[in-house]
Amino acid sequence: MSFKIKAFLAFAGLAFAGGAALAQKQPIIGLITKTETNPFFVKMKEGAQAEAKKVGAKLMTASGKKDGDTASQITAIETMTAAGVKTILITSTGDAIIPAVKKAQEKGVQVIALDSPFDGADALYATDNYKAGILIGEYAKAALGAAPAKIAMLDLFPGHPVGAQRHNGFMKGFGLQALDAKSNDLSKTAETVCAGDTDGNQAKGQTAMENCLQKNPDINVVYTINEPAAAGAYNALKKAGKEKGVIIVSVDGGCAGVKDVSKGVIAATSQQYPLKMAAMGVAAGVEYAKTGKKATGYVDTGVTLIANKMIKGVDAKDVKTGTQLCWGKA
Amino acid sequence: MTPKTNSPWGAVPWTALGPWLALLAACLFFATQTERFLTGENLSLVLQQVMVVGVLAIGQTLIILTAGIDLSCGMVMALGGIVMTKFAIDFGLHPALAMVCGIAVTCLFGLLNGLLVTKVKLPSFIVTLGTMNIAFAVTQIYSEAQTINNLPPMLTALGQTFSIGSTEVAWGTCLMIILYALVWRGLVDTAPGRHVYAVGNNAEAARLSGISVDKVLIGVYVLAGFFYGLAAMLSVARTGVGDPQAGQTENLDAITAVVLGGTSLFGGRGIVLGSLVGAVIVGVFRNGLTLMGVPSVYQTLITGILVILAVAADQMSRKGSR
Numbered sequence: 001m002s003f004k005i006k007a008f009l010a011f012a013g014l015a016f017a018g019g020a021a022l023a024q025k026q027p028i029i030g031l032i033t034k035t036e037t038n039p040f041f042v043k044m045k046e047g048a049q050a051e052a053k054k055v056g057a058k059l060m061t062a063s064g065k066k067d068g069d070t071a072s073q074i075t076a077i078e079t080m081t082a083a084g085v086k087t088i089l090i091t092s093t094g095d096a097i098i099p100a101v102k103k104a105q106e107k108g109v110q111v112i113a114l115d116s117p118f119d120g121a122d123a124l125y126a127t128d129n130y131k132a133g134i135l136i137g138e139y140a141k142a143a144l145g146a147a148p149a150k151i152a153m154l155d156l157f158p159g160h161p162v163g164a165q166r167h168n169g170f171m172k173g174f175g176l177q178a179l180d181a182k183s184n185d186l187s188k189t190a191e192t193v194c195a196g197d198t199d200g201n202q203a204k205g206q207t208a209m210e211n212c213l214q215k216n217p218d219i220n221v222v223y224t225i226n227e228p229a230a231a232g233a234y235n236a237l238k239k240a241g242k243e244k245g246v247i248i249v250s251v252d253g254g255c256a257g258v259k260d261v262s263k264g265v266i267a268a269t270s271q272q273y274p275l276k277m278a279a280m281g282v283a284a285g286v287e288y289a290k291t292g293k294k295a296t297g298y299v300d301t302g303v304t305l306i307a308n309k310m311i312k313g314v315d316a317k318d319v320k321t322g323t324q325l326c327w328g329k330a
Numbered sequence: 331m332t333p334k335t336n337s338p339w340g341a342v343p344w345t346a347l348g349p350w351l352a353l354l355a356a357c358l359f360f361a362t363q364t365e366r367f368l369t370g371e372n373l374s375l376v377l378q379q380v381m382v383v384g385v386l387a388i389g390q391t392l393i394i395l396t397a398g399i400d401l402s403c404g405m406v407m408a409l410g411g412i413v414m415t416k417f418a419i420d421f422g423l424h425p426a427l428a429m430v431c432g433i434a435v436t437c438l439f440g441l442l443n444g445l446l447v448t449k450v451k452l453p454s455f456i457v458t459l460g461t462m463n464i465a466f467a468v469t470q471i472y473s474e475a476q477t478i479n480n481l482p483p484m485l486t487a488l489g490q491t492f493s494i495g496s497t498e499v500a501w502g503t504c505l506m507i508i509l510y511a512l513v514w515r516g517l518v519d520t521a522p523g524r525h526v527y528a529v530g531n532n533a534e535a536a537r538l539s540g541i542s543v544d545k546v547l548i549g550v551y552v553l554a555g556f557f558y559g560l561a562a563m564l565s566v567a568r569t570g571v572g573d574p575q576a577g578q579t580e581n582l583d584a585i586t587a588v589v590l591g592g593t594s595l596f597g598g599r600g601i602v603l604g605s606l607v608g609a610v611i612v613g614v615f616r617n618g619l620t621l622m623g624v625p626s627v628y629q630t631l632i633t634g635i636l637v638i639l640a641v642a643a644d645q646m647s648r649k650g651s652r
Contacts, residue, residue: 037475037574066578158627197626202477203569203576207379211620214372215364228477228575235570239491239498256477329476 026058027289029282030080032073032090033063034116039254039328040274041091044114047278048089055286060085067199068157070096077104077111085109087285089278092118094160110288112295114277116162123284123295125277127303129162129251130181132270133169135305136249139268140221141174142311143247149174151221152212153195154205154229159184163225166251170223193219198229205232213240224250227257227269234265253306255326261308262319268307271322276301348643349591349607352636356611360618367618370497377503380613382407382568384506385561386584387591387605388513389440389554394588395517396530396550397597398447398454402439402462403558404581408574409469410436410562415478415572418485425484433559439465440555444548462581469574478572489567502564506606509560514602526550530597583612589637594644611636 031048033041045061052059060083062076070093077100080088087110090097098120101111105122113121141149151174156163164184171178171187178187186195193216196208205228212219213236222237224230230250237243250257253271260266284295305315306322360367386403393400414432417423423431439461446457488505491498517523525546528536537543565576590608593600615629 037470039475042475158625194620194623195625196620199579201575201579202571202573203382203565204579206569207616208620208626210375210379211617214366214375214617215621215623231571232569239489256479329474 026056027087027286028058028060028083028085029285030060030062030076030085030088031278031281032076032080032088033061034067034069034073034091034093035065036063039256040115040252043327044091044274044278047275048282051279051282055282057282057286057289059282064093068093070094073097074100077101080104081107081109087112087281087288089114089281089285090121091115092121095119110285110294112281112284114281115274117298124298125280125301126298127270127272128300129165130169130172131300132251132272132303133166133171134173135270135303136223136251136268137170137173137175139173139305139307139311139314139316140170140223140247140249142314143267143309144221147220149191149221150216150219151192151194151223152209152216152219152233153186153192154198154208154212154222154224154233155186155195156225157197157199158186166225167223170249174221198225198232200226200229202228202232202235205229206235207232209233209236210239213237213242217242220246222246222248224248224266226250226252227254227260227266230257230266230269231260234260253304253322253326254328255323256328258306258319258322258326261306261322264308267309268305268316269322271304271306271325273301273303273325274327346592346601346604348640349604349611352590353607353611353614356614356618360614360621363618364621366621370495372617372621374497374499374503376610376613376617377506378500378568379617380609381500381502381506382561382565383580383583383587383612384606384609385509385557385564386580387587387609388509388602389557389561390584390588391591391593391600391602391605392513392526392550392554392557393454394585394593394595395526395597395600396547397533397595398547398550399458399585399595400443400454400551400554401458401581401585402443402465403554403561403584404577404579405462405465405469406436406439406555406577407558407562407565407580408577409439409465409472410559411566411576412469412473412478412572412574414562415481415485415566416473418482419478419480419572425482429485429563432562433556436559436562437552437555440552440558441548443555444551447551448544448547473572473574475574477574481566481570481572485563486567486570488564489570500568502567505560505564509557510603510606517602522546522549527598530599532598583609586633586637587612590633590640592640592644594648595641596644596648599644608640 064072081104089112091114110122113124115126117124167186168178176189194212198205198208222233227250230248247267250266250269257269304317307316410432413435414428417431418425418428443457446452447454488502491500525541529543529546533543587608588605591604619629
């Protein structure tokens with residue numbers, strides 16, 4: 001009996017504490033990432049936590065179990081809305097979350113897309129992935145010079161907007177015929193002699209590159225969706241004795257990736273800034289809690305080309321700059 | 331390997347030929363589509379690409395032969411890979427000793443699975459669903475989700491190749507083939523091997539004939555863990571890093587390989603070499619379709635169809651033999 005009373009008192013105490021927190025009007029901001037494990041999202045979460053602490057907001061976090069796990073993200077949106085969160089920052093892992101986002105918005109929640117765009121978000125703070133693609137495309141073209149291009153495209157997986165934007169942007173930057181930034185399809189030309197899906201994963205990147213080399217041993221440019229896939233591609237090239245003279249370009253700018261640029265494994269990478277996305281999102285959440293004014297529109301959080309060798313006519317920063325701005329462990 | 335009617339585990343049905351025929355058909359098809367397919371170099375590559383799944387599938391075959399299933403194999407492998415690379419880098423342990431530690435961890439997970447299945451009498455599906463999540467979480471926590479780089483050469487030695495004529499063959503491929511040969515003969519020629527089939531066929535009958543069912547089962551799970559540890563060595567050697575994201579696709583791919591290879595999910599029937607064929611079939615489709623320039627999602631589609639065909643064939647032959 002006494003245990004029950006204690007439990008009841010404890011419960012009442014918790015409820016009271018919760019009420020007190022609400023009464024103080026400390027804004028609660030929710031952050032939902034694609035996974036807990038990718039260093040990109042780990043850094044984003046750290047950035048959001050630091051910013052929330054600075055401005056006196058409370059941060060709730062959740063994530064999918066893996067890329068494409070929209071079910072967990074939807075559950076998190078619902079839970080956070082029920083918990084009284086007024087702003088949700090989310091890196092969408094698929095458009096299946098849109099109806100849940102709409103429902104949250106109807107209850108007065110501001111929903112801001114970080115990193116990955118989707119229809120119906122109040123605002124978007126993200127890398128311009130098409131531009132990220134263009135930068136490495138231009139670099140690869142300049143580095144290759146006049147030789148005829150034989151390009152391997154190591155993509156993410158079919159149907160993801162970020163994968164399509166980087167792919168098509170790369171081709172545009174390379175001077176090939178390419179779809180625009182809104183397309184979710186992948187461009188193909190005679191120069192792109194091989195394409196494979198990597199899921200952004202090193203082992204799969206290696207397998208895809210090995211098979212591409214079988215298809216065309218003369219591949220001289222490799223586009224990769226991210227740096228783990230690039231590391232896998234390099235492994236495959238090295239095993240085939242072809243690592244010299246093949247230009248690998250990538251996107252992300254994590255510290256491990258920048259280190260690969262310094263070693264010449266990756267020729268150039270487009271660096272993006274997850275900390276900035278998170279900090280801007282938290283600031284917008286606090287602003288909404290204070291003034292009731294929602295954030296709108298798209299803010300480009302910037303992208304910088306980090307290259308091993310500077311090439312005349314291409315605007316790039318060196319590895320030193322890249323290392324100062326990178327995220328995750330090297 | 332041709333089916334023998336007087337084989338120690340009873341009649342091998344004609345369907346046991348299925349996976350070999352499917353592999354042959356796939357190879358013939360791709361050979362007509364692209365001249366690059368049927369080269370020694372390309373075929374050696376396919377074997378390198380399936381060595382991790384192939385060795386995982388040995389452990390998985392042992393468990394499925396006892397009418398169990400192991401959903402944790404890929405995650406346990408990933409943990410083993412992280413342990414061996416982190417021990418070598420962080421503690422400066424001798425690479426050989428680090429590998430032993432990694433394999434010890436995967437064996438321990440096998441022991442845990444085996445004890446829960448036998449002593450607590452939980453279904454293997456549920457036990458390994460639990461240990462799959464535990465192994466995944468421990469891997470992420472211990473590695474802080476970071477890839478482990480700059481490995482000593484010994485850890486990547488199995489990924490190196492040697493030449494037979496103009497064809498480069500990986501040491502890891504050889505290890506996989508040797509392991510298959512050993513397990514195949516071990517299952518057929520030794521008493522413990524036959525006990526595995528007996529327990530899978532009918533555990534109660536096996537107990538009545540004096541076989542210690544629990545000992546056989548625990549032995550099978552620990553041995554499976556041992557093979558996951560070897561698969562971890564191969565995975566580390568192949569990619570050259572300790573990857574906390576390893577094993578996620580291999581987890582179900584190993585079960586797919588076993589099923590494609592004709593081992594019955596109801597236990598007691600199957601040939602371990604079939605699992606190798608099953609793994610190679612998946613690799614051949616991935617490779618062949620890339621050479622043809624077909625998107626890889628079609629590989630997934632074909633794998634799905636083949637899995638259903640394989641299970642249906644097993645089911646039909648079971649009905650027929652009753």
